[in-house]
Amino acid sequence: MKSASLSQLGNWADLPFFTDTWPKIDAALKAEKRQIFPPENQIFAALEHVAPEDVRVIILGQDPYPTPDHAHGYAFSASEDTRPLPKSLANIFKELRTDVGSAPGSADLRFWADQGVLLLNTALTVPAGEPKGHAHLGWQELTQQVLARLADRPRAYILWGESAQKVAAAVDADRNLKIQSGHPSPLSASRGFFGSRPFSQVNDWLHAQGLATINWTDT
Template sequence: MPKALRPKRTLTTVAEAFSGLEVDEGTSTTVPPADDVPFEFLEQQTMGPTWYEALRSEFNKPYFVKLKAFIADERKSYTIFPSPENIYSWSRLTPLDNVKVVILGQDPYHDVGQAHGLSFSVLPPTKVPGSLKNIYKELKTEYPSFVPPKTGDLTPLAAAGVLWLNASLTVRAHKAASHSKKGWEEFTKQALRCVARRERGVVFMAWGLPAQKTIDTIGVDETRHLILRSAHPSPLSAHRGFLGNGHFRRANDWLAEKHGEEGRIDWEMLSASRTTKSDLKRYLTK
């Protein structure tokens, strides 16, 4: 299938993509875009091409139309995270054909300087959140040479094939779960189905009951893919089964068995003990 034409993007026009939408009170299924702003503008400008082609049939469905109208209305009064150009950063960093592991979060971080479109990830100089500290702690247990970094940017792992996807892709500042059950979950389930339909086996890491229910809902064929379930890495629940789950090594053992050594994920690429950035650059410049 040919790639969609993707006009030149600017952050100003991207930021205007949601704010330009207006709700038509006379219908629940049609939200006409502002003049000269195509309804799919944000998706065309910021979504990775493989995901855009796979998901473009969702953009004009009633639930997605309502969702974008809701977010446009929210933007009139509140700050929304992540910034518009980062809502779909997961799709640019991890093309559909490159997905090896899926790690499903629930809601973007809702404080300033945190969310940038990848579940569990934050950009420097933001302090590493508690859930990510526990992810690092588990990595250290499974890979003793791993030294937890002082930053929480998971971009290199995303570029290496780890899809860090949240069930809901936006949130109102300082109000957790404020955009849940507005339509994002239906959209991200469809993204997960796109992964599950691939012939090449992938690993789904379902941490916490919400993630497990989502994975169960999309109907993953466990003869083709591997699902790893455990408690969530949150400080409130990590000691109830996340810490010690062995998921990172189990994922790599399975990937190596299915796809050879090249199928593995280099989970230690973020280690503070790495003295060179060459490994990270190799992934980010593919």
């Protein structure tokens, strides 16, 4: 596996992670015998898409989809032509329909990123067929540094699952909107994810802050 390019990271590039931790992760990825997702040129896609100063909402997940042609560098999002939808995303769309009345027409959630939603996983790579297979490479150092960078002003945080909630434990729930629930995967969606209405909560909070709301459905 080639090294992921860091040239498009903009203001994220000065995070200590890229000097202190990334070289070790990069070496581990190059030594990996299994197929890795997402492709190396998409590993940092979410950070490349949304500069720190433009982030209004953070959706934090676990790790990329471990299925070929699904993961493209954005948490929970998948390539536009992905059919059927990944199971977690299908549950997200089900909650969207309950919460705001409709859901996007495809698996590609990059239009959320266009609006300042950072779709970040706590681990940015995964081996084929092995969820959490790269959870111990050191990716959480990046997640924690990203969250620290974003502590400069109030933002909305959607934390789905134990991995996200653990790494974001220091996020101030009094200063920020901090929504925590079960992960949308079929194994846990019924334990607090369904019925949590995170999308309308975020928009209510943004509106109260005098900020533009998020178009979650692309309609």
